[in-house]
Amino acid sequence: MTLPVQRPRSFLERLFIPEILRGLYITLQHGLHNLFHQDQPTVEYPDMRRVMPDRYKGAHRLTTRPDGKVKCVACMCCAQVCPARCITIEAGEDADEPIEKYPVQFQIDMLRCIYCGYCVEACPKDAIRMDTGIYEINSFTRQDMIHDKAYMTDLMDGKKPLAEKFYRDQPDQAPAGFDGTQDRVVSVDDSRGL
Amino acid sequence: MENHWAELIVVLIKCVFSLAFVMQIVPILIWAERKVSAYIQDRRGPNRAHIMGIRAAGLVHTLVDVVKLVVKEDIIPDHVEKGFWFAAPVIAMSVALTTFTVVPWGDSLLLPISVTSLWGGTAAMEIPLQVAQINGGMLFILAIGSLGVYGVMLAGWASNNKFSLLGGLRASAQMISYELAMGLSVAAMFMLYGTARLDQIAAQQAGPIWNWGIFGVLNSPSFDPLVLIGWVVGGLAFLLFWTSVFAETNRMPFDLPEGEAELVAGYHIEYSSLRFALFFMAEYAHMIVGSAVTATLFFGGYNIPFLDGAAIRAHSDLILMVLGFGGVPVSLAFAFIAWRRSKRPFYRALAKNDIRHREPRFFISMWTMSALSALGLGVVGALGLVGGTVLGPELLAFALQTGSLFIKVLFGTFFMIWVRWTLPRFRYDQLMDLGWRAMLPTAIGTIMLAGVWVIVREAVHAV
Ligand code: SF4
Ligand code: SF4
Numbered sequence: 305m306t307l308p309v310q311r312p313r314s315f316l317e318r319l320f321i322p323e324i325l326r327g328l329y330i331t332l333q334h335g336l337h338n339l340f341h342q343d344q345p346t347v348e349y350p351d352m353r354r355v356m357p358d359r360y361k362g363a364h365r366l367t368t369r370p371d372g373k374v375k376c377v378a379c380m381c382c383a384q385v386c387p388a389r390c391i392t393i394e395a396g397e398d399a400d401e402p403i404e405k406y407p408v409q410f411q412i413d414m415l416r417c418i419y420c421g422y423c424v425e426a427c428p429k430d431a432i433r434m435d436t437g438i439y440e441i442n443s444f445t446r447q448d449m450i451h452d453k454a455y456m457t458d459l460m461d462g463k464k465p466l467a468e469k470f471y472r473d474q475p476d477q478a479p480a481g482f483d484g485t486q487d488r489v490v491s492v493d494d495s496r497g498l
Numbered sequence: 499m500e501n502h503w504a505e506l507i508v509v510l511i512k513c514v515f516s517l518a519f520v521m522q523i524v525p526i527l528i529w530a531e532r533k534v535s536a537y538i539q540d541r542r543g544p545n546r547a548h549i550m551g552i553r554a555a556g557l558v559h560t561l562v563d564v565v566k567l568v569v570k571e572d573i574i575p576d577h578v579e580k581g582f583w584f585a586a587p588v589i590a591m592s593v594a595l596t597t598f599t600v601v602p603w604g605d606s607l608l609l610p611i612s613v614t615s616l617w618g619g620t621a622a623m624e625i626p627l628q629v630a631q632i633n634g635g636m637l638f639i640l641a642i643g644s645l646g647v648y649g650v651m652l653a654g655w656a657s658n659n660k661f662s663l664l665g666g667l668r669a670s671a672q673m674i675s676y677e678l679a680m681g682l683s684v685a686a687m688f689m690l691y692g693t694a695r696l697d698q699i700a701a702q703q704a705g706p707i708w709n710w711g712i713f714g715v716l717n718s719p720s721f722d723p724l725v726l727i728g729w730v731v732g733g734l735a736f737l738l739f740w741t742s743v744f745a746e747t748n749r750m751p752f753d754l755p756e757g758e759a760e761l762v763a764g765y766h767i768e769y770s771s772l773r774f775a776l777f778f779m780a781e782y783a784h785m786i787v788g789s790a791v792t793a794t795l796f797f798g799g800y801n802i803p804f805l806d807g808a809a810i811r812a813h814s815d816l817i818l819m820v821l822g823f824g825g826v827p828v829s830l831a832f833a834f835i836a837w838r839r840s841k842r843p844f845y846r847a848l849a850k851n852d853i854r855h856r857e858p859r860f861f862i863s864m865w866t867m868s869a870l871s872a873l874g875l876g877v878v879g880a881l882g883l884v885g886g887t888v889l890g891p892e893l894l895a896f897a898l899q900t901g902s903l904f905i906k907v908l909f910g911t912f913f914m915i916w917v918r919w920t921l922p923r924f925r926y927d928q929l930m931d932l933g934w935r936a937m938l939p940t941a942i943g944t945i946m947l948a949g950v951w952v953i954v955r956e957a958v959h960a961v
Binding site for chain 1: 534536537538539540541542545737839842843844847848916917919920921
């Protein structure tokens with residue numbers, strides 16, 4: 305059974321007009337504020353980007369030893385724990401005695417990854433991290449979405465979204481003004497609590 | 499015989515002008531709708547499309563929209579009633595444009611051209627700035643304006659689609675309910691003005707601001723009971739009329755015919771491409787005409803408060819001087835704002851060679867040029883180059899009065915947009931309730947008050 309709820313309205317409220325004017329005043333305040341201050345919380349995305357917080361899980365990268373070799377010892381822990389089964393590792397023998405194993409191939413299918421971060425937690429060698437802050441994991445081909453060892457090792461030093469990699473490889477398709485070197489990562493003031 | 503030709507040409511020119519008057523505001527309104535809604539909702543609104551780097555605060559999007567609508571595929575569904583279906587958008591648009599023909603946009607233009615050969619005997623050519631001077635001008639608007647619902651109804655019916663049909667039904671029910679209140683409130687104003695000709699109505703409101711219809715058209719700022727009744731009648735009639743205009747244009751609190759939550763898009767679901775564009779533009783044209791009529795009935799029409807046509811013609815040099823020298827700091831302020839905007843983080847974020855860096859520079863130079871031309875205007879006024887000529891004051895009066903109507907229309911349409919992004923949509927029963935149980939009795943009461951006003955005025959005049 306539905307019970308009609310009686311909300312008593314005052315006479316002025318039943319006239320509607322003062323209430324309508326009150327509503328108009330509120331919306332006008334917002335409109336004028338935004339017109340003059342232009343401080344909407346919008347990040348004008350392709351031109352401006354937010355810098356992700358330190359613990360944001362972005363694209364994976366493979367960490368390296370001081371001599372440049374990847375830290376990974378191909379223990380398969382990450383491949384085992386991955387709930388999406390998207391890590392493919394092909395192990396090889398390392399001549400270096402205490403290391404013994406290294407990944408000949410290390411691929412993550414980013415189309416299947418669910419960014420759970422289990423691989424990072426499972427790794428005994430701190431060899432895989434998701435601290436790049438890259439959230440533009442996209443490409444024009446499916447093949448490019450499978451990140452391989454070389455790519456993930458390169459991600460170490462910079463924030464290079466895949467689209468830019470694509471444009472570097474196919475410069476004829478790049479948009480006007482793109483020279484592949486622009487650092488388009490712009491910090492947006494976080495003081496407004498975005 | 500030649501007189502008729504000259505008249506015909508003049509009328510044609512006026513037709514084109516009034517068409518241009520309405521159609522040039524439409525893109526501005528589409529842009530304003532997006533931008534105002536964005537700012538009210540703390541968004542940025544359209545700002546990405548650009549021509550050679552000039553984004554013009556999103557105005558380019560309107561242009562792009564037009565191109566999109568023109569080149570889109572015009573889909574004609576198999577199940578529609580072809581004839582009515584084709585006619586509906588045309589009716590909607592042409593009705594909206596036709597009503598503007600009786601709205602005056604200025605005093606008569608007295609062209610001192612020696613046209614004796616063309617113009618039967620007279621030396622000066624007087625051009626009333628209104629396409630059609632009909633005695634029942636306002637009645638014409640009511641008559642033609644209510645035809646507008648045929649566009650919506652035919653679209654709803656001919657689409658052979660239950661959502662469209664429901665939209666059309668709602669439109670017609672709404673139109674019947676609100677046409678009454680609108681007609682009655684206008685009748686009250688007729689009693690105050692004593693005429694239904696819009697040019698005479700506008701002419702009566704010349705001079706000080708308290709001559710405006712909303713203040714009861716009394717030509718005196720005193721506070722005798724007559725004035726007070728006039729205020730009440732004007733105010734009530736304005737509220738009723740303005741609310742009905744919202745209902746007639748199917749704008750927000752009354753946009754049940756296209757209530758997208760329950761009816762997808764209402765009557766224009768089946769339309770695409772230019773046919774949809776016609777409906778889309780008809781809505782904005784309706785808004786413009788509604789605002790223009792409201793301005794003419796209640797806000798002095800083309801009149802500038804405290805500055806009637808004769809005053810403009812007499813003091814044209816002074817006015818030009820004030821406008822020109824006043825325009826300089828305003829333009830410079832806009833140039834300064836454009837410069838400030840160029841320091842926004844957005845521009846710092848752009849790559850060095852990004853084409854959009856041109857935009858602030860473009861606007862700074864544009865506003866500087868505008869300041870220079872304003873300065874030139876002021877100098878022309880100061881030197882008294884215009885007042886002496888025969889044509890100058892006439893053209894100035896024409897420009898100022900048309901501009902005044904333009905600004906009033908812009909404000910009215912802005913108000914409609916503002917209301918749209920403030921109020922939620924009525925429920926159907928609330929709509930009917932408001933129309934029949936609130937507005938109709940109020941309108942009848944307003945007419946009675948106006949009757950009292952007429953009787954009192956006659957008594958006062960008799961004394
Ligand atoms: S983040 Fe999760 S889903 Fe993605 S690769 Fe690591 S374990 Fe697999
Ligand atoms: S990344 Fe870590 S967990 Fe995965 S195989 Fe290499 S060492 Fe083992």
